[in-house]
Amino acid sequence: MTASPATLATQNDTIDPAEDDGDGFIALTAPDMSGAEVEMLSRVLTSGELGDGRMARAFETAFAAYVGRAHAVAVSSGTIAALLVMKAYGIGPGDEVLCSPFGWHQAQHAVALSGATPVLVDIDYWQHSINPEKAATLITPATKAILAANPNGHPAHWDELTALAKDHGLILIEDSTEAIGSTYKGRMVGGFGDASFFDFSEPGVLLAGDGGMIVTDDRDLAHRLRYLRRREVEHRNTVVITRTLPWQVGLSNLNAALGLVQLKRLPEILARRNRVIGWYDAAMASFEGIKPPYRGAGAEIVNPMLYCVHLGTRFTASGRKAIIEDLDGQDIDASDFGQPLHTQQYYQERGASRSACPVCTKTADRVLALPLHHAITEDQVAFIVETLKDATINTGAGAAIYL
Secondary structure (H helix, E strand, O other), X not given: OOOOHHHHOOOOOEEOXXXXXXXXXXXXXXXXXXXXXXXXXXXXXXXXXXXXXXXXXXXXXXXXXXXXXXXXXXXXXXXXXXXXXXXXXXXXXXXXXXXXXXXXOOOOHHHHHOOOEEEEOOEOOOOOOEOHHHHHOOOOOOEEEEEEEOHHHOOOOHHHHHHHHHHHOOEEEEEOOOOOOOEEOOEEOOOOOOEEEEEOOOOOOOOOOOOEEEEEOOHHHHHHHHHHHOOOHHHOOOOOHHHOOOOOOOOOHHHHHHHHHHHXXXXXXXXXXXXXXXXXXXXXXXXXXXXXXXXXXXXXXXOOOOEEEEEOOOOOHHHHHHHHHHHHHOOEOOEOOOOOHHHOHHHHOOOOOHHHOHHHHHXXXXXXXXXXXXXXXXXXXXXXXXXXXXXXXXXXXXXXXXX
């Protein structure tokens, strides 16, 4: 196949799915697609080669270069990426992995899926990432790794987490399923873990329909990950390789092609989203009691998946639900940020409790995700914020909202 993503991605005729609705509904998320993606997919579909891996290898090479890592391994999702990393490191029954209970994609489920024990660590109140000091108190002889995330685009406390992992001889795994292009002290997310992984499903920034990517500088680890990912045709008659059971979780040429063009267009995609964020910031400035978007020490660029506001302490989870219902009544798609792991039945049946992560419990009850994508107009942002103001008054809590 001779398609050139670099050439195709110069096309800027963006496809706007919101234009087809015609009903004024403001979706929470919408993929930023152009004619370049459509043409690339058409070429892949007519090439007669959907699973030979050539597009996946091209995507891996381009993605590794983008994040500044030596190796990249494309897989079917962010959660599968996390699971394969666990397996490649030999993490399983009897091992403990420190991880956050908070997140949208919740790739931390991979710890339990691997057979290891997830040890849930409370989070930082404002940036929502794992708290290094609390993590340090939970390390035991069974602890094998720290799985730390960049929630909603915000880099974690990487200096402290790197030092903690080094001091205790732990594997540091970076969950960047909610972040791409964000930077911490001059380094891009995806560059901090011994292995790091990404997700390419909505409501992310770079979208490939589905899919994930693992990046690392460890050549041997990348080698093991590729054997775990799937059994290649040339491996079928090799006895030694079959000591490792494959998962058959590779990325198709279609998904890889879509991701490759999206990666090439990423600066344009981020610029469109940042324009909308700027409109939100300006509109929120008139919100009584509002604080500017939080950016922790060292976080230089933050590329969020969604525009999240933090409701004040007057609000409860039921109050947020009422706000979401009010917004929905005005055709505005809003959401919470998901149920924390320690409140889910699976983990509660295994000893987790709301009291173990009080900051996460409080935060999760008050985070409100608002629409963020390229198709939102400045007038729509103004309408969303004004409707949100009215909704907070309707709940009886006034305008006590903090980013």
